[in-house]
Amino acid sequence: MLSVTEARERILSVFQTTASETISLIESSGRILAVDIAAANDLPLFNNSAMDGFAIRSVDSSNAAPASPLTLSVVADIPAGSAPTVTLGQGQAARIMTGAQIPAGADAVIPVEHTDFNERSAGQPAPQQVTFTRIVKTGENIRLRGTDLPAGNMVLKKGHFLKPQDLGLLAMLGIANIQVYKKPRIALLSTGDELLKVDEPLTAGKIHDSNSYALAALIESANAEVIYLGIANDTRESVKSLLQKAIAENVDLIVSSAGVSVGAFDFVKEVIESNGSLNFWRVNMRPGKPLAFGEYNGKPFIGLPGNPVSAFVGFEVFVRPVLEKLSGRSDRSKPTVKVRCGEEIESDGRESYLRAKIRNENGIHTATLTGNQGSGNLLSLVQADALLIIPAGVKCVPVGQEVDAILL
Ligand code: AMP
Numbered sequence: 001m002l003s004v005t006e007a008r009e010r011i012l013s014v015f016q017t018t019a020s021e022t023i024s025l026i027e028s029s030g031r032i033l034a035v036d037i038a039a040a041n042d043l044p045l046f047n048n049s050a051m052d053g054f055a056i057r058s059v060d061s062s063n064a065a066p067a068s069p070l071t072l073s074v075v076a077d078i079p080a081g082s083a084p085t086v087t088l089g090q091g092q093a094a095r096i097m098t099g100a101q102i103p104a105g106a107d108a109v110i111p112v113e114h115t116d117f118n119e120r121s122a123g124q125p126a127p128q129q130v131t132f133t134r135i136v137k138t139g140e141n142i143r144l145r146g147t148d149l150p151a152g153n154m155v156l157k158k159g160h161f162l163k164p165q166d167l168g169l170l171a172m173l174g175i176a177n178i179q180v181y182k183k184p185r186i187a188l189l190s191t192g193d194e195l196l197k198v199d200e201p202l203t204a205g206k207i208h209d210s211n212s213y214a215l216a217a218l219i220e221s222a223n224a225e226v227i228y229l230g231i232a233n234d235t236r237e238s239v240k241s242l243l244q245k246a247i248a249e250n251v252d253l254i255v256s257s258a259g260v261s262v263g264a265f266d267f268v269k270e271v272i273e274s275n276g277s278l279n280f281w282r283v284n285m286r287p288g289k290p291l292a293f294g295e296y297n298g299k300p301f302i303g304l305p306g307n308p309v310s311a312f313v314g315f316e317v318f319v320r321p322v323l324e325k326l327s328g329r330s331d332r333s334k335p336t337v338k339v340r341c342g343e344e345i346e347s348d349g350r351e352s353y354l355r356a357k358i359r360n361e362n363g364i365h366t367a368t369l370t371g372n373q374g375s376g377n378l379l380s381l382v383q384a385d386a387l388l389i390i391p392a393g394v395k396c397v398p399v400g401q402e403v404d405a406i407l408l
């Protein structure tokens with residue numbers, strides 16, 4: 001049977017990154033940069049004060065001490081946002097606010113708290129003179145132009161996932177519009193005669209469709225757009241009609257759940273083959289063996305298993321990497337980490353994804369399974385912090401051994 005790695009490679013090989021579009025900065029959080037960004041200007045933009053205080057010439061303070069206070073005359077008042085016009089001469093100071101431009105001649109700022117000027121509430125005019133009793137070092141409390149980021153330096157690379165702090169930096173650089181990759185559009189459907197929408201009253205033999213909700217949220221968590229098609233019954237016609245809807249929506253990928261196993265009413269594989277082809281429909285993994293990949297009418301199709309935990313695992317292992325490739329993302333949104341097994345774990349030799357709680361034991365991330373690993377037991381996934389990856393061929397992992405884990 002196909003290994004997880006080979007199955008993932010086969011799937012990924014058919015996808016290309018989407019086209020790019022230009023959007024406003026405010027809309028760009030969670031999107032993927034389609035261009036490299038270099039700084040068009042220095043940061044800070046100009047030499048400015050790191051404190052509310054007095055801009056001075058540090059040389060004037062060389063003899064200041066408690067026994068020999070220094071008094072300077074205040075010749076200007078420089079609020080943030082103004083452009084100072086004075087040049088400080090010997091014995092002169094300017095009151096200055098945090099973020100205000102340093103006037104010519106000044107090379108240091110003494111904080112107001114270190115002076116005799118006590119009128120610190122808003123609206124107080126600058127004093128005529130200011131006195132203090134210590135040496136002020138050259139450069140003290142001055143943020144020099146270009147020290148954080150010199151103009152021309154590379155800031156963010158194409159493929160970067162834009163986080164809130166990135167938006168702040170891009171705004172500092174005056175970038176109002178930004179080129180990002182288009183959000184992948186993913187059609188989603190559930191299949192099964194037993195399924196009712198969450199707000200429909202239950203009747204004998206029926207259950208609520210839970211996969212649609214979990215999978216739609218997963219797709220959105222990968223910053224793709226969900227085109228929700230609804231629930232198909234276990235008939236060829238019903239499955240076909242929802243797949244046709246997906247084609248009409250011109251999506252990048254069709255994702256379904258259930259109906260791809262060997263049950264008497266599992267029509268999904270057959271319908272796909274009637275108007276497309278299946279590349280594979282089983283993978284050597286647990287949970288989630290019945291997992292289909294192919295194309296329908298030229299559109300890539302992934303048929304996840306029906307059991308809720310299997311559908312979730314199938315998404316993380318196969319669909320999330322596709323969404324990252326489609327959206328141009330260069331890093332992994334859920335990288336694996338090493339954790340230590342806090343109990344002996346048995347496996348059946350298939351590559352297994354086991355639900356586990358991670359606790360910090362003397363600084364070491366230690367994993368214990370969250371109970372019953374049945375593929376329908378969603379509660380044990382809800383209680384888990386991670387999926388432990390037990391490699392194919394391994395039947396037993398002893399206590400203390402390290403394994404890879406996907407943090408949830
Ligand atoms: P199937 O692959 O159709 O044999 O479904 C396997 C199991 O998953 C069955 O117990 C189904 O009832 C269950 N199942 C299928 N689809 C869903 C869904 N959308 N939400 C919750 N459970 C489902």
Ligand code: MG
Pocket residue numbers: 191192193234258259263265306
């Ligand atoms: Mg079914």
